[in-house]
Amino acid sequence: MSGQGRAELGDGGGPLDRRAFMVRTAGGLAAMSLVPSVALGRSAGMNLEGVRVAVIGAGRQGRDILGELARIPGASVSAVCDVNERRLASSLRRAAGAKGYASIDDLMGASGEFDAVIVATPTPTHRAIGERAIASGKHVYLECPLAHTVEDCAALASAARSSGAVVAAGLHGRANPVYTLARGFFLSDSVRDTVSLRAQNNRKTSWQMPVRGGDDDKLVNWRLNPEVSTGLAGEWGTQQYDVFNWYRGSYPTSVTGWGSTRLHQDGREIPDTIMTVLEWDDGVVLEYSATLANSYGSKYEVFHGTNAAIKLSWTHGWMFKEADAPTQGWEVYANRQQFHNEEGITLIAGATQLAEQGKLKEGVGLPNSSLWYALDDWVASIGDGSAPATSVDEAARATAVGIAAHRAVMSGERTKIDLSAVS
């Protein structure tokens, strides 16, 4: 038996007859009281006067962030900063009313215009920009992976600890209501002892960005620059590895990796296809693969337990119970989906409210992206002073795991995961 912690499911509500209890429990919210409303998020009920946000970095991630901020109550984008004139102009169309800044110096010179800063620049620049943002005393959200070296991760974690403001990191699983719900099951007898772990991220894309006149290819295509890239394991794996770190409450201690270029034969040194195997001290193994050459199956994580398996795909989650697993009663009311020969119980965040309204099926799939929940959580923490879902310390450790996995891929050797510098 693993040393994994357990939390018993209890009622947590007022007196209910058995049927009402079971209907409320269907979908899995029984005792875990997730969020007041999955659709509205944490910040909705706070009557915030408006957190004025500056977004640094207007690439694809910055564009996504601007889109999500537009739908978060209590947040408004007052400034966007990017060194690239075209990207800046394009992002300002997405953020009506915001002012544009072509450099960090210009932005920081107008610090009265914003209360909070989001750092969505290329990973290797996170430390320099993040430290400056934190030193300004503003609330800061740092995208993950946190940095491209463990040293930079440790420096950012240290700076965040010294800040009196809310400094959060973007490990998206930790603020995701379905992931929070599923974690409750994972920590209960519903899944029981961990057998094995599996995850993947498959997309068909090149990672090549166009280099426009005067731009430095190494800076534009930093993901393919072996001097600073953390590869698929770091750039994508960090987010997914962290789901397992968070659920298990511990970190893997070694990783073995393989990598090769299966499609993009353009002289790149960073593999477009990888496999990593991460090992925990208790013998549990996570098998993770990622590729830029095929999109089948997209992105998901699977936990195999002795009583059930849980599959998570960021907006959806399912539990697949073993035939000999004890039933808890609510399963008969649960929404189910068929996957070839398997039948999954849909994990529905906010199921209690939906069940009471007879709208359980409408709750399948989250109404917002994981990024939205992470940003909303940060805004809410600014509003009420609570700790954000992801601290920079946690992000530093998660990123260090991703960096170690990338090193294992590049070396082909079993690599020790040393978190001493970020613990």
Add this chain to the structure above:
Amino acid sequence: MSESFERAACAAMGTRFEVVIAGCDAPRAQWGAIAEDTLGLVSDWHGRLTRFERGSYVRWLADQPSGEPIGVDRDFAELLGVCARVWSASGGALDVAGGRFGDVTLDARTPSVMIWGPGVVLDFGAVAKGFVIDLVIDELRAAGVTNAIVHGGTSTVRAIGPTPDGRPWAVRVGDGDDAPVVGLVDGSLSVSRNDGGAPVAGHVIDPKTGQPAAGAPFAAVLGESAAVCDAWSTALIVTGAHPGAMDSQLTSILPRASLGDGGGWDIQGPGAHAVRLPAEVGAA
């Protein structure tokens, strides 16, 4: 040896988008990255406009309080502006609010939108592909692309320049080798077909009646903006007639009767030029 053109594609909006770059000021090695980068816009807007995903922007808009101004971004306001213009000029034949576009108020200056009354869900299915193609074309031009063609599901297509040898891009309209061919140079073509049995019972709905549109079985529209062409090609299925207040951006509207000669057309206009091509030029 690399091919003389670069092709990239993605699945979005229930169909397949494709970018073909055949000429560009940037080095040949950059073309693939340019094509892929611009397709990121398609995925982005798919996520914003889909009615079928709970997290989309249009689903979020539908949940906002009735009659209160909702700040929107300038691109979205521009999209709504196209819809408003065609809605007005077509007498409501194009209605992205399912017959309730009159309950949608756009303030393009702020920009903001007000939606009056519950249950109004915007459905941009008749214009989204064209709108995104216009955005992609803008990005391609900014990247130095001089010769390219972009289509969304083959029903809406827009070209940058002619082909590298100076000929118009040849777009076959319809099935079969004898189907007519339209030549595009710096212009858009959008076609709509109201699939169904006789007399007409297709998938295009007349927003005024809620019933399948009965105006025309087929419409093809040429113009500069793919969004405008896309919107009008659907509106014409409903109206079945050349609208009196035809959008000034359109060069020409081709009713089905014009497509019968199998050889193409001589059409000249400020925004687009479709020239007569021999049938053997083939489909793009």
